[in-house]
Amino acid sequence: MTTLSTNTPTAELQAIDAAHHMHPFTHSAGLAAKGARIITRADGVWLNDSDGNRILDAMAGLWCVNVGYGRNELAEAAARQMRELPYYNTFFQTSHVPAIALAERIAKLAPGDLNHIFYASSGSEANDTNLRLVRTYWAEKGQPQKQWVISRWNAYHGSSVGSGSLGGMKGMHAQGGMPIPGIAFIDQPHWWAEGGDKTPEEFGLERARQLEEKILELGPENVAAFIAEPVQGAGGVIVPPETYWPEIQRIVDHYGILLIADEVICGFGRTGNWFGSQTMGIKPHIMTIAKGLSSGYQPIGGSVLCDEVAEVIGNCEFNHGYTYSGHPVACAVALENLRILEDESIVDRVRTETGPYLKERFETLTDHPLVGEAKIVGMMGSLALTPDKAARAPFASDAGTVGFICRERCFSNNLIMRHVGDRMIISPPLVISKDEIDTLIERAWQSLDEAHAKLKDEGLMQAAPRA
Ligand code: PXG
Numbered sequence: 019m020t021t022l023s024t025n026t027p028t029a030e031l032q033a034i035d036a037a038h039h040m041h042p043f044t045h046s047a048g049l050a051a052k053g054a055r056i057i058t059r060a061d062g063v064w065l066n067d068s069d070g071n072r073i074l075d076a077m078a079g080l081w082c083v084n085v086g087y088g089r090n091e092l093a094e095a096a097a098r099q100m101r102e103l104p105y106y107n108t109f110f111q112t113s114h115v116p117a118i119a120l121a122e123r124i125a126k127l128a129p130g131d132l133n134h135i136f137y138a139s140s141g142s143e144a145n146d147t148n149l150r151l152v153r154t155y156w157a158e159k160g161q162p163q164k165q166w167v168i169s170r171w172n173a174y175h176g177s178s179v180g181s182g183s184l185g186g187m188k189g190m191h192a193q194g195g196m197p198i199p200g201i202a203f204i205d206q207p208h209w210w211a212e213g214g215d216k217t218p219e220e221f222g223l224e225r226a227r228q229l230e231e232k233i234l235e236l237g238p239e240n241v242a243a244f245i246a247e248p249v250q251g252a253g254g255v256i257v258p259p260e261t262y263w264p265e266i267q268r269i270v271d272h273y274g275i276l277l278i279a280d281e282v283i284c285g286f287g288r289t290g291n292w293f294g295s296q297t298m299g300i301k302p303h304i305m306t307i308a309k310g311l312s313s314g315y316q317p318i319g320g321s322v323l324c325d326e327v328a329e330v331i332g333n334c335e336f337n338h339g340y341t342y343s344g345h346p347v348a349c350a351v352a353l354e355n356l357r358i359l360e361d362e363s364i365v366d367r368v369r370t371e372t373g374p375y376l377k378e379r380f381e382t383l384t385d386h387p388l389v390g391e392a393k394i395v396g397m398m399g400s401l402a403l404t405p406d407k408a409a410r411a412p413f414a415s416d417a418g419t420v421g422f423i424c425r426e427r428c429f430s431n432n433l434i435m436r437h438v439g440d441r442m443i444i445s446p447p448l449v450i451s452k453d454e455i456d457t458l459i460e461r462a463w464q465s466l467d468e469a470h471a472k473l474k475d476e477g478l479m480q481a482a483p484r485a
Pocket residue numbers: 080139140141142143145174175176177247251252280281282283306308309319
């Protein structure tokens with residue numbers, strides 16, 4: 019067997035990767051033919067690849083590296099904890115200092131009486147926990163028939179069978195027998211794509227009222243919870259109209275169903291507040307957290323419960339948990355990450371300084387002929403690509419064809435910007451500087467120009483006929 023290192027030639031790494039490593043959400047044969055991009059090092063907002071490129075990571079990894087790459091403090095925290103207590107479980111009436119300290123810290127940061135955490139190692143696991151939590155909650159309250167959980171089409175809540183069922187990704191449902199029973203879906207508040215001739219405000223109310231209709235259809239006595247991301251991330255950074263969340267809050271309050279805010283992307287500063295629920299003005303009973311909790315330096319997530327839900331669950335034996343629930347190294351790293359976010363006022367800076375600057379610069383991209391709208395909250399943003407801005411028209415080509423072309427141009431300009439269908443999305447590390455924001459926008463503009471030229475050459479600037 020060869021000893022591989024970052025000095026191994028790219029082609030050799032790619033060949034071994036293709037032979038033995040199956041990538042998530044990937045057509046492996048297609049990737050094998052092309053070869054994976056190999057990332058070797060990173061610092062701040064910059065990635066290095068095995069071909070010597072310096073790449074601006076405008077996605078913070080997968081929406082998670084909030085404090086940026088290369089934080090020695092986090093490496094030290096992990097090493098210290100590994101030496102002292104690398105592992106112990108939190109089952110069988112035991113606990114340890116990192117799990118206790120992080121629980122206390124999260125209770126302080128989380129709004130309202132969200133004071134209790136059930137640990138997991140990922141957002142998917144935490145949402146699986148949530149599904150069992152809300153159903154157990156109602157059963158313990160003598161209403162075991164309250165089992166339905168309502169979610170939204172195009173929501174992303176994870177990739178395990180439970181969390182993938184909670185999500186509304188039809189491509190995922192098509193593989194492997196999802197969704198499991200007891201999950202219902204309403205439409206997303208995506209005005210640009212689905213709002214037709216309505217104003218965003220009218221449309222936001224209409225989409226929120228689908229929740230009421232769905233509750234009445236299922237019977238309020240049968241509905242346990244509604245789950246949603248404050249701002250949809252993986253669905254394409256879809257910022258709901260202002261009328262949406264107040265109406266949703268009114269409906270969940272009125273029918274007495276639990277609200278689960280999936281903060282896996284929105285949490286820990288992404289929207290300019292500690293939690294997206296604060297930015298959107300909502301009061302969840304449960305929040306799902308992961309990603310930014312440790313800035314991705316360790317796999318950790320969890321469900322944050324309000325006092326009442328924790329009390330009800332606390333009065334039964336909840337038969338659920340993971341080997342790595344409250345992993346000491348992950349907790350120690352998360353604690354240090356939260357210290358950095360606080361001590362360096364990173365969340366405040368996103369709200370008052372770098373976030374507004376990014377918004378101003380990002381919105382200039384709507385001057386580009388390909389861009390119909392730019393939406394941004396804090397440091398998560400999206401661009402709608404369109405052949406006809408006034409009509410908000412989609413392209414005639416299959417959804418994602420144009421987005422993919424644009425993403426390839428970004429890659430070749432050393433900018434990581436993703437596409438979701440024909441929307442381009444960003445979610446940079448929260449520590450991105452104003453100069454780096456300028457570079458991001460310049461590279462994005464350049465990539466849009468190149469994509470536009472290619473689309474014109476290939477006759478792809480055609481609008482789909484109106485439905
Ligand atoms: N909830 C939300 C809102 C997420 O964005 C999860 C749950 C699941 O977390 P884990 O840690 O199990 O992955 C996520 C994850 C993408 C992409 O392509 C997004 C996620 C994961 C992978 C890819 O944008 N979000």
